[in-house]
Amino acid sequence: MIIGVGIDVCDVERFSQTLERRPGLVARLFTPAEAFRTPASLAARFAAKEALAKALGAPQGMSWQDAEIVTDDAGRPSFVVRGTVAAQAEAAGVVSIHVSLSHDAGIASAVVVCEG
Template identity: 75%
Template sequence: MIVGVGIDVCDVDRFAAAIQRRPGLVKRLFTSTEATRPVASLAARFAAKEALAKALGAPSGLSWLDAEILTDDEGKPSFAITGTVAARAAALGVGAIHVSLSHDAGIASAFVICER
């Protein structure tokens, strides 16, 4: 059963400009592993975290660092959730989180499905 669906898009150039103006954003938004990725990949991960928040009902108090995008050996992304995000997912009975990322033509996008 689907508990929530979220989608988000991010302009890669605008995102790059934002992190150039405020370098501290990278540490606030991404884990140390995520932070090593290229800017288009970071923009897609930001979109994924936004999409996940939407799929979880967009409650206040979620920490960006409590949702990390991992990539397996074949390039498939998945979420590792802890803390505030894991607590919200548990409260909703979420048993699985599906995520798809894309970036092309200057736009990064993400789609998330949370299911029970």
């Protein structure tokens, strides 16, 4: 059963400029394993975290660090959730989180489906 669906888009150039103006934002939004990626990849990961929050009903108090995008050997993304995000997912009855990322023509996007 689908618990929630979220989608988000992010302008890569604007996101990159924001990160340049606020260097501490990278550490606040991304885990060390995510932080080394290109601006387009970071924008897609930010969009995924936003989409996940929407799929969970946009609850307050979730830490960006508690939702990490990892990729398998084939490049397929997935979420690793812990702490505040895992607690929200559990409370909503989520047992599986599906994520798709894309970036092209200066726009990064993500779709998240939470399944119970």
